Amino acid sequence: MRIESIETIPYAIDYARPLRFASGEVLVADHVLVRVTTSDGVVGIADAPPRPYTYGETQASIVATIRDRFAPAIVGLDVSDRDRIRSIMRRTVHNDVAKGAIDIAVWDAYAKTLGVGVSSLLGGWSDRVPVAHMLGFCTPDEGVAEAEELRERHGIAAFKVKVGRQPIEQDLALVEALRERLPADTVLYVDANRGWSANQAIAALPRLEGAGVISFEEPCDAAEAMGRRRLAQHSRIPIVGDESVPTPGDAARELQSGGCHSVSIKTARGGFTNATQVLGLADGLGVDVFMGNQIDTQLGTAATLAFAASHEATAARPAELSNYLDMADDLIAEPLEIVEGRMRVPSGPGVGVVIDEEKLDRYRVDR
Ligand code: MUC
Ligand code: MG
CATH class of the missing domain: 3.30.390.10 (Enolase-like, N-terminal domain)
Incomplete structure (x- = not known):
């Protein structure tokens, strides 16, 4: 047509x-x-x-x-x-x-x-995906309250915590409070959106490790190439490239130069075709991928969900699918649903939302 x-x-x-x-x-x-x-x-x-x-x-x-x-x-x-x-x-x-x-x-x-559904065309691996939520800058009390509410209402047990503030102490205290006050099986990872220098990120590593953080996204600007490589060499926590790796070429360069160990895949930048290529590259190089969120609406989330569900590597770990919950309203006729911490791919054709x-x-x- x-x-x-x-x-x-x-x-x-x-x-x-x-x-x-x-x-x-x-x-x-x-x-x-x-x-x-x-x-x-x-x-x-x-x-x-x-x-x-x-x-x-x-x-x-x-x-x-x-x-x-x-x-x-x-x-x-x-x-x-x-x-x-x-x-x-x-x-x-x-x-x-x-x-x-x-x-x-x-x-x-x-x-x-x-x-047919887009998800079945792309790979058709699963019909549902575990959900991770992004917590923005907040105090320890606010972060714990928000995470507890999301767990109680939706069963969400994985949180990406935004860090990258100055001084670094306030973010480390937030991450430690989440680890101490949330149930022990809570998955925590952090994203500094380039807010720290490489040296600050290196200084933060022992406490992030102590808090059981599973990954560390864009700790500093990837353009700080030497510092970022030194950080990646120091870190036992996988360093994840996000805004530094929008295309397969960027991801290849960043991974091969040692600036990161894993990559975030976001359908909002480049769509399903680009995401498929980044995933293939990661698969070939043997690195992990994380399904990220571009602070998506439900329509954007439906696209992330369609891709995440369609492949073994992306459906395996929590995908960032829930930040539309923070919006006052949406454009979608039938809201997406999170049940026991998982989101099911809508059954309609295409990405499945109207x-x-x-x-x-x-x-x-x-x-
Ligand atoms: C993220 O993972 O960085 C914040 C800025 C952006 O482009 O995406 C979000 C989430
Ligand atoms: Mg990010």
Whole structure:
């Protein structure tokens, strides 16, 4: 089926509980809904979450890049031409979130055309995935209360703790409090979003190890190459590349230069096609992957879930699927559900979620 149109709809929904971290904060989901419509009327959807402090893209830049560069080159192709679409988008550097949304919306439309779930097309490993939640900057009491509430209501027992503040002591005290006050089987890992220097991260290692942290994401800027390599050599906790490894090329360079031991995979940057390539690279090199979260809405989460469930390596450990719980509302008609700490892939075709048109009307900002 021919791709007839690619629409971009900017919208804004507040966060009831904003997320703060070393590189920025999210108070409002000022995202872009991307819709790909085919000649037989199938509509593929995807969410594009701008993260200016991570990738340099904004809501306006995502709309303009898709409208002015990608859509004119892609409209008219067949919805099954996924690698041609990847090749076209690759001619433009960066803009990973804009590229990701087009890729996901095309996969969604393709799977809907075939009448199957995206997850089964990608690999079909499992129908559910354990959930991890990201805790933003907070005090020990706030962090423990939030984690306890998530465990009680949803059974979530894995938490990524945002660190990277100055002085480092407050984050170490937070991680230690979570370890001491939460049940012993709680999985804890940390993400500094480049907030510390390599030396600060090295100084933090003994206490993070003592708290049983299972991984340490973007401890310092990967551009601090010598320091980062020294840290990775020192650390018994796996160092995970996230914003330093958006593409397979970045992941290969970072892993082979010794800057990290594992990589985070995020469908929001680069889509399913890029995620598949990063996963293949990690598999070949024998390194672990973590399914990350771009502070996603339910639509974005459904894409992460579809990918996470589709492969053995990504379904094996908790995936970051729950931060939409912090939003005041969403665009989705039927909410995703977390039961006993797991999220099940919705049974519908494509990524399996449907937009509530009345909500889209309420939250869109282009009228
Ligand atoms: C994360 O893992 O870093 C924060 C910034 C961003 O781009 O993604 C989030 C989560
Ligand atoms: Mg991260």
